[in-house]
Amino acid sequence: MNTQPIVDPLGDEPVTEQFRPVPRPATLEGLRLGVLDNGKPNAAHVVATAGAGLRRRFGVAEVMPAGKAVASRPAPDEVLTGFRGFDAAIVGVGD
Amino acid sequence: MLVCTKPFLPLATAIARQEGYEALPVVTLPHPIGGREPGDLDEAVLGVVDGIAALLLADPASDVDRAGSTERTALHDAPTDPSAFLEFAGAQGWGDGLPLIPPTAGLVDAAVLATGLDPDLDLGPVPPDHRGATVRAVAANAVMAGCTPVLLPVVIAAVRAALQPELNLQGLTTTTHPVTPLVIVHGSVVDELGFNAGPNTLGQGNRANATVGRALRLVLQHIGGARPGETDRATHGSPGKYSYCMAERADSPLETLHTRRGGGPGGAVTLVGGEGPHNVNDHGSTDGPGLLRNIAGTMATLGCNNVYLRSEMLLVLSPEHAATLVADGFDRESVAAHLHEHARVDVRGISAGNLERFRRISPHLFDAVPDDGLVPMLDRPEDLLVVVAGGPGKHSVVVPTFGATRAVTVDVERS
Secondary structure (H helix, E strand, C coil): CCEEEEECCCCECCCCCCCCCCCCCCCCCCCEEEEEECCCCCHHHHHHHHHHHHHHHHCCCEEEEEECCCCCCCCCHHHHHHHCCCCEEEEEECC | CEEEEHHHHHHHHHHHHHCCCCCCCEEEECCCCCCCCHHHHHHHHHHCHHHHHHHHHCCCCCCCCCCCCCCCCCEEEEECCHHHHHHHHHHHCCCCCCCCCCCEHHHHHHHHHHHCCCCCCEEEEECCCCEEEEHHHHHHHHHHHCCCHHHHHHHHHHHHHHCCHHHCHHHHHHCCCCCEEEEEEECCHHHHCCCCCCCCCCCCCCHHHHHHHHHHHHHHHHCCCCCECCCECCCCCCHHHCCCEEECCCCCCCCCHHHHCCCCCCCEEEEEEECCCEEEECCCCCCHHHHHHHHHHHHCCCCCCHHHHCCCEEEEECHHHHHHHHHCCCCHHHHHHHHHHHCEEEHHHCCHHHHHHHHHHCHHHHCCCCCCCEEECCCCHHHEEEEECCCCCCEEEEEEECCCCCCEEEECCCC
16 A cells, blocks of 8 residues: 655643642541532532532531632632632533 | 532532542432423422431541542554444443544644654643643544644634633533534635635534634543543534634635734634524515515524623624625624614513523513613624624624623644
């Protein structure tokens, strides 16, 4: 089969700085858990239910709701800042 | 950690990678979450609580090591036979399903040369994969789409516009909504490069319109990694996702979009995150208010995002409809003001579930309105973009937008 060189159409690989996760807690007992309602229908219910289950079964001290109105826009700065006060967090993607 | 419905897992992974942590722990739930009674979800959610706890406590995984795999091959050895090339491209995950021109080094070099730019210049990261849109890669996609070299400055302008934050390309390319960036070409570049602003401007038959729109789509799909059914989560998509490009008539009797948007002497493009066009058939109205009544009714449609996410809508007036309005003393501002006033949806048509959601997302409108009230489609007259295009005939079109987006205009720079 005859071939010819062609230019790759995919562009440069991203130069994203690798995120460094903090060490995980040894237990969930007594922790503050942030749960993000991303604005999708029922998202608040899903993360609140998951948070309630974690409190009941694993002793999470407080489930702290956070939210943004529209899933297709980034969370406002004040919401992101609020996440700094949580020990762990759950966010969602879906529909 | 992330909770994700199963079909959205590829998108979740792409977003995590975007943030530099591809190994972000994910628990999946059955799809869908929306459109169901909240209590019906509890069993599934409580069923993954143990898994969530385990991932919250597990040592953070080392991120996916992409060292050594981040260098892309600059050149591929591809078959010269057209059918074999299509097979090859398909195997790479390239293409929109239509035939592609092989981006040979010679064709791409000519395309790069026509931009007057350094081939290694990176126009910016294209979401969701955030690969960099180098001029060389954009040119390769334009060649694949069938662009002639002279069209490259328009493609470059469209890519620059697509990457402006106001357009919200991340949202446009990953949503379930049937949206895609509409490229409106305006100013001197329309006639000079042979764009069609006349009959069938939104349709087939003109190489400039067809290939510039297609080039942008291939950039989003190849460089951005907006893969249908994976990271591009569109429920149905839109025919405009093959190509969505039109041009403004220079003989517009209303203030042109080019003037309104401050386009430069070499022409410009305006990108609008739009749905498909919705027809306004009006053969009967002989005066401005009558015609605007029909347009307002077409704009006031409950299923579109503008109802609750707001932002802009686009009105593409035919020359004959524009002439009717001008003959009755209307100009662009008064058209927009009239439609802001009269394009309203009846709240009684909105379901209780949607109304609760709309009140939460757009309280400035929905909190104060009574259950039998009317809600304007536009927050301000300035949120209506007006352009005159198309050929003879008594049809105009309305293009609702994604809502979480704003139009962006970028000048075409030709050396």
